Amino acid sequence: MTATLMTDTKVERESTASASACPLCGGVPVRLFEKQGHGIARCEDCGHRFAQIAVSDDHVESVYGDDYFLGGGDGYSDYLSESRLLRSHGRRYGELLKHFAPAGELLDVGAAAGFILQGLRDTGWHADGLEPNDRMAAFAREQSGLTVHTGSLETFETNRTFDAISMIQVVAHFVDPREAFARVADLLNPGGVCIIETWNVASWTARMFGKSWHEYSPPSVLHWFTPERLADLLAEFGLHQVARGRPSKWINAGHAASLLQHKLNHNTVTRWLSKPLGLLPEHLALPYFGDDLFWGVYRKGQ
Numbered sequence: 569m570t571a572t573l574m575t576d577t578k579v580e581r582e583s584t585a586s587a588s589a590c591p592l593c594g595g596v597p598v599r600l601f602e603k604q605g606h607g608i609a610r611c612e613d614c615g616h617r618f619a620q621i622a623v624s625d626d627h628v629e630s631v632y633g634d635d636y637f638l639g640g641g642d643g644y645s646d647y648l649s650e651s652r653l654l655r656s657h658g659r660r661y662g663e664l665l666k667h668f669a670p671a672g673e674l675l676d677v678g679a680a681a682g683f684i685l686q687g688l689r690d691t692g693w694h695a696d697g698l699e700p701n702d703r704m705a706a707f708a709r710e711q712s713g714l715t716v717h718t719g720s721l722e723t724f725e726t727n728r729t730f731d732a733i734s735m736i737q738v739v740a741h742f743v744d745p746r747e748a749f750a751r752v753a754d755l756l757n758p759g760g761v762c763i764i765e766t767w768n769v770a771s772w773t774a775r776m777f778g779k780s781w782h783e784y785s786p787p788s789v790l791h792w793f794t795p796e797r798l799a800d801l802l803a804e805f806g807l808h809q810v811a812r813g814r815p816s817k818w819i820n821a822g823h824a825a826s827l828l829q830h831k832l833n834h835n836t837v838t839r840w841l842s843k844p845l846g847l848l849p850e851h852l853a854l855p856y857f858g859d860d861l862f863w864g865v866y867r868k869g870q
């Protein structure tokens with residue numbers, strides 16, 4: 569058994585020797601498995617896990633079209649129905665951020681329809697958003713009167729700088745995290761903070777589910793960080809971790825059932841779990857009890 573595994577690993581290494589290098593450190597990738605037709609690799613040098621995908625020029629537009637938010641599956645079964653939960657999630661992060669910086673100018677990256685952004689504003693932040701999906705950004709502008717620019721962090725043109733930048737479930741989707749974090753560092757004022765919420769590939773939940781873990785969903789998700797690797801990477805851009813924790817998050821029953829049915833339908837346990845979930849009212853709020861989500865706050869040096 570052991571001998572077979574070693575042989576397989578050697579074969580995999582040889583077959584991927586010419587595959588693209590680690591996007592964080594340039595190290596050598598080892599292909600771990602395939603998911604949804606895409607290779608998932610681990611960097612030999614820094615341990616980062618990433619999707620081996622040749623990203624097209626229209627990647628952001630094609631992945632975050634309307635289907636991502638409204639079609640179920642990898643995105644949200646009905647993002648708009650989660651508005652109340654997302655707004656309170658934004659409030660919690662707005663309050664949290666005030667422990668590290670006085671409420672001032674904030675940019676919410678990946679603002680979608682602006683619900684988290686509204687929660688951030690509720691707590692006193694002067695918050696604007698940035699969102700690649702124009703329909704979502706337009707909804708935020710027209711229905712909620714928010715300032716949400718259509719576009720990505722990499723293409724955002726502004727002369728403004730910010731006291732805080734929030735990236736709630738965004739960094740795993742960046743095509744080039746180094747380019748994105750360099751931009752974050754540029755946009756932050758000295759002493760400013762960024763808050764990131766993302767998934768922890770080193771969590772027990774991720775390890776237990778293995779390749780069935782719901783966050784292994786390329787091509788929308790491209791990176792799987794550990795809190796430590798993320799902190800090390802941000803430090804390279806002068807953004808130093810000042811706090812870290814696990815969010816208390818609520819999701820609605822419809823979203824939970826959709827995620828389970830879409831991503832884990834080959835797993836007996838989750839098939840069994842998703843049946844009772846499907847019987848619950850779609851908008852019932854359920855606590856998210858996995859240990860696979862974390863947040864960190866990172867401050868730009870003075």
Ligand SMILES: [Zn+2]
Nearest residue numbers: 590593611614
């Ligand atoms: Zn690496």
